Every structure is written in C-alpha cells, then in structure tokens.
Amino acid sequence: MKKVGIKYCGGCNPYYDRVALVERIERLLTGKVEFVSSENRHVDLVLAVQGCATCCADLKSYKGKPIHIISRTEDADKLLQKLLKQQ
Helix, strand or coil: EEEEEEEEEECCCCCCHHHHHHHHHHHHCCCEEEECCCCCCCCCEEEEEEECHHHHCCCCHHCCCCCEEEHHHHHHHHHHHHHHHCC
C-alpha cells in the first residue's frame, strides 16, 4: 500500500477549504493508500496542498520523492482519478 504524506502551505491566502479537501481525499482513498506524516522517510508520494496558485510551501526536503501539487479542487480530482486507477 502506498504511503502518502500531506504537506500544507502556510494558509495565508487560501481560495478553498484545504482541510475539507484533504478530508475528502482521505475518505475516498481509505483502504487504498496509507496516510502518514509528510516527515516520514518512507513516504511514497507527497501531496503538497497549496491554498492558492502561488504555491509557496517549501518542498525542498522532499527532493527525489514524487510530489503532487494541489492548488485547487480540480487538482485533487485528477489525483483521485489517477490513484483509484492504480488500484
């Protein structure tokens, strides 16, 4: 099972409810992926949940890891489709 870490931006100018979106993602992927701390060394994928198009979260510590940036709800929908197809 893939381990997915979630990294939030600082939330200074969010255009949508980031927490509600992540809760939706977690609910839809329950049993399909394992959500772990984004600081976990063994994470397979990092979801960088950005509140706006500026995408200011520092992702340097995830070098070499697959990172999927979500800066709007449509990005999450695309990710969900991709992950659900891999099952």
